[in-house]
Amino acid sequence: MFKIFKIEIFKNFLEKERPLNKGILTKLENNLKTNFIYNSNAIEGSTLTLKETDIILQYGVTVKGKSLKEHEEVKGQEYALNFLKEVIKTNESLSLRLIREFHALVLNDDIENRGKFKKSNNEILGAGFETTPHYLVEEKLTELIDEFNSNENYDLIMKVACFHADFEKIHLSAC
Secondary structure, eight states: OHHHHHHHHHHHHHHHHOSOOHHHHHHHHHHHHHHHHHHHHHHTTOOOOHHHHHHHHHHOOOOTTSOHHHHHHHHHHHHHHHHHHHHHHHTOOOOHHHHHHHHHHHTTTOTTTTTOOOSSOOOOTTOSSOOOOGGGHHHHHHHHHHHHHHOTTSOHHHHHHHHHHHHHHHOOOOO
16 A cells, blocks of 8 residues: 555656656656566566666667567567557547457467467466466456446546456466
């Protein structure tokens, strides 16, 4: 809860400083993107450092000694975040179709699994909870999306944080 409080403080600070100049906004956006992608991939076992992730994003180069798969995971996350920015502009509601599109972008290099939900059960090592059984993924995801879209009066940060926690419990990907 403390982290959410810190996010609220930072959000309020930024609101007071609006409009932000383009340079600061770009810097904030790039920092958020790099940190998000680094942490998302680190959770999944990537050996890339934060600096290496930043180099891949900024310069599009490969890092010596790192697998092509890890580079592709960074690029896939970047494609998905760019797509998210476009979706936000349209004000489109979250849907199963959108999640499949995000999934396909994240798993850009995995032709066999991109955009498809898990076909067998999986687990998140050390998570302390069981993920949703494969045969219930679409049903649970639909329920979660409906709940997210219907809770318009909730604080956006809390709404997104709760969605993310429940989404991780579903853990729709087989990868």
